[in-house]
Amino acid sequence: MDEKLSFFKDGLRLDGRLPDELRPIKVEVGVLARADGSCYMEMGENKVIAAVYGPREVHPRHLQEVTRAIVRYRYNMASFSVEERKRPGPDRRSYEVSKVSREALEPVILTSYFPRSVVDVFVEVLQADAGTRTAGINAASVALADAGIPMRSLISSCAAGKVDGEIVLDPMKLEDNFGEADVPIAMNPSGEITLLQMDGRLSKEELQRALELAKAGCQQIYEIQRKVLIDRYSHMDDMGSCDEVVAEEEI
Ligand code: UDP
Secondary structure: OOHHHOOEEOOEEOOOOOOOOOOOEEEEEOOOOOOOEEEEEEEOOEEEEEEEEEEEEOOOHHHOOOOOOEEEEEEEEOOOOOOOOOOOOOOHHHHHHHHHHHHHHHHHEOHHHOOOEEEEEEEEEEEOOOOHHHHHHHHHHHHHHHOOOOEOOOOEEEEEEEEOOEEEEOOOHHHHHHOOEEEEEEEOOOOOEEEEOOEEOOOHHHHHHHHHHHHHHHHHHHHHHHHHHHHHHHHHHHHOOOOOEEEEEOO
8 A cells, every 4th residue: 555645535634624624623611610711622533621710829838929820730631532541640741731731821821910829720631632732722721711810812722743745734643643743833813822842853844834734723713712702701791691602613
């Protein structure tokens, strides 16, 4: 079999997408009654839920910062979220993903408004198909807004990758596993990047193309995040109460 042709058929990818196409996205905001803000998000076969608590008192107290709130972010993969059962609990990968995800969101959170407090973000991956860190960041960004945490803007996130020598947007697991590179990014609506990682090898031109694609993907995700929040809160104004709003977008 010619390996080089196996990921594309008639210019389309194995799931029927064009090279510059995102997977379908579904977002629900305010899904958890006991969180201050929450969001459930599907990006293709990825299913994640984000819960935000705070600003609230910091425990342990020695973590307090006198001039600003601290942000904590815990990314966790459920053991049933992947093909081969994942051992429960934190591991090196989840620490790394938690750290880069926190750093992706922290620049837009107005932490100086809440000295000595903490904003806690929990992201649970229920089903994984490559791109869980980016799905988690998108859900967390919406959940932060839902919690009323003051922010400069939303953050949107997606990856581009290289498969069979071609740069593609939003690689799914098969493409990620057998692909040559994976470049997850996160950015604000002005295109300022707050997360940039690269797994694999790309030429300078390929990296430029990957960034171009990923930025265009983030813009589309931003519009969806914005819409779901506007729908939820304009609905509140009209009705005086807040029912769950579901925004389903096929891109
Ligand atoms: N994965 C897995 N088991 C693990 C970690 C990851 O099966 O313990 C899969 C999962 O589908 C994940 C994908 O590998 O989405 C890619 O993982 P990566 O570390 O690149 O992070 P992601 O793309 O999910 O942000």
